[in-house]
Amino acid sequence: MALLGQLRRPQPEPSAGTPAETVKALVKDDEPAATVDFSKQRVVMVTGGTGLVGKGIEAFLASDDEAKNESWIFLSSRDGDLRSMEDTQAIFRKFRPTHVIHLAAKVGGLFANMSQKVEFYRENVLINDNIMECCRLFKVKKLVSCLSTCIFPDKTTYPIDEGMVHDGPPHTSNEGYAYAKRMIDVLNRCYHDEYGCMMTSIIPTNIYGPHDNFSTKGGHVIPSLIHKAYVAKQTNGTFEIWGSGSPLRQFIFNQDLGALAVWVMRSYDSIEPIILSVPEEDEVSIRDVALMVAEAAGLREDQIKFDTSKADGQFKKTACNDKLRKLRPDYKFKPIRQGIKEAYDWFSSNYESARK
Numbered sequence: 001m002a003l004l005g006q007l008r009r010p011q012p013e014p015s016a017g018t019p020a021e022t023v024k025a026l027v028k029d030d031e032p033a034a035t036v037d038f039s040k041q042r043v044v045m046v047t048g049g050t051g052l053v054g055k056g057i058e059a060f061l062a063s064d065d066e067a068k069n070e071s072w073i074f075l076s077s078r079d080g081d082l083r084s085m086e087d088t089q090a091i092f093r094k095f096r097p098t099h100v101i102h103l104a105a106k107v108g109g110l111f112a113n114m115s116q117k118v119e120f121y122r123e124n125v126l127i128n129d130n131i132m133e134c135c136r137l138f139k140v141k142k143l144v145s146c147l148s149t150c151i152f153p154d155k156t157t158y159p160i161d162e163g164m165v166h167d168g169p170p171h172t173s174n175e176g177y178a179y180a181k182r183m184i185d186v187l188n189r190c191y192h193d194e195y196g197c198m199m200t201s202i203i204p205t206n207i208y209g210p211h212d213n214f215s216t217k218g219g220h221v222i223p224s225l226i227h228k229a230y231v232a233k234q235t236n237g238t239f240e241i242w243g244s245g246s247p248l249r250q251f252i253f254n255q256d257l258g259a260l261a262v263w264v265m266r267s268y269d270s271i272e273p274i275i276l277s278v279p280e281e282d283e284v285s286i287r288d289v290a291l292m293v294a295e296a297a298g299l300r301e302d303q304i305k306f307d308t309s310k311a312d313g314q315f316k317k318t319a320c321n322d323k324l325r326k327l328r329p330d331y332k333f334k335p336i337r338q339g340i341k342e343a344y345d346w347f348s349s350n351y352e353s354a355r356k
């Protein structure tokens with residue numbers, strides 16, 4: 001009852017704000033955030049809004065007309081620790097979202113996943129459990145959570161589609177992360193069956209772009225390689241690529257994923273997941289990607305070295321984007337060579353402040 005009372009509190013006057021009503025949510029008490037325009041049709045709260053994908057959404061909204069009818073809140077961990085139910089409830093009380101895009105997660109590349117399986121499992125389970133339960137408690141109209149193609153079974157047939165999430169164990173390198181993410185799909189159905197909630201999920205492939213985590217130790221392959229290539233360029237040193245270079249991946253630019261995630265939030269009305277991926281024919285090898293990064297940095301061939309003592313991880317996880325294609329037949333993805341150049345240029349222009 002207390003909860004309902006709080007949700008019915010008088011709403012603040014609409015604020016002028018930007019077209020997208022982008023709110024940097026830093027208020028620390030439980031009062032409704034004065035900067036949120038509650039008169040808008042949708043109040044969309046993005047958890048993990050300061051990360052790679054959150055920044056991709058923000059970039060998409062900057063030139064999107066429909067955002068005028070929405071109020072957007074981009075959260076970071078400074079707004080509260082989503083592993084804590086208390087913090088999570090306080091955030092929901094404050095911002096009263098009608099829609100949630102849930103991106104916040106413990107995220108890392110192959111080498112981070114291999115070394116911290118327990119933390120990848122526990123932290124993500126806690127965050128996801130709190131977000132889903134708060135969406136139920138606060139009567140959120142729609143929750144869109146983010147899975148990943150790396151949670152699919154390791155031993156499988158290709159291409160992988162949305163119906164195969166639970167068809168066998170994931171690759172051992174990231175089983176902590178993968179099982180935590182898989183439970184979102186299970187709970188989407190459970191919350192729907194028991195409480196009638198509209199909760200769904202997107203399954204992106206590997207993602208890259210400006211605002212990534214460019215750590216050479218814990219980051220994903222493209223941002224790590226961009227950082228290493230940048231240093232090799234500055235020092236006239238060696239650009240080291242880990243593993244054999246033969247594994248295959250599909251990569252989606254963060255602003256493409258941002259555009260598609262917003263479309264899912266507005267228009268995709270099924271609790272079943274949807275793969276958000278470039279087509280199968282755009283799959284590239286790690287070697288090809290590394291050469292594109294080297295080209296973006298302007299490195300010479302003799303600066304490039306492969307350290308084959310390092311792990312390759314899963315060989316491939318080729319995903320089928322037929323479901324997306326049927327619903328968005330005209331969507332054009334940024335070509336990877338161009339995207340890598342843009343991400344490299346962003347990193348080199350923002351070297352001091354970039355996450356690394």
Ligand code: NAP
Pocket residue numbers: 047048049050051052053054075076077078080081082083102103104105106107127146147148149204205206207208211212213220
């Ligand atoms: P990211 O750049 O690492 O950003 C993570 C975001 O989550 C940040 O905003 C971070 O806040 C927030 N966060 C982390 N732990 C938190 C906590 N305990 N409480 C509150 N906020 C917390 O991640 P991303 O690459 O954008 O990933 C977004 C989603 O896509 C994730 O669900 C991830 O699993 C999924 N995904 C990513 C990839 C990829 O290649 N990157 C591929 C497939 C799927 P701070 O900035 O304050 O730390």
Ligand code: GDP
Pocket residue numbers: 108109110111150206216218219220221222224225240241242243244245247249286310311312313314
């Ligand atoms: P994954 O797609 O989930 O396996 O994660 P990553 O984005 O970390 O990509 C891992 C693949 O890139 C493996 O085949 C690695 O051997 C290869 N790789 C090459 N160099 C690097 C690097 O510097 N960092 C990372 N994370 N992977 C690298």
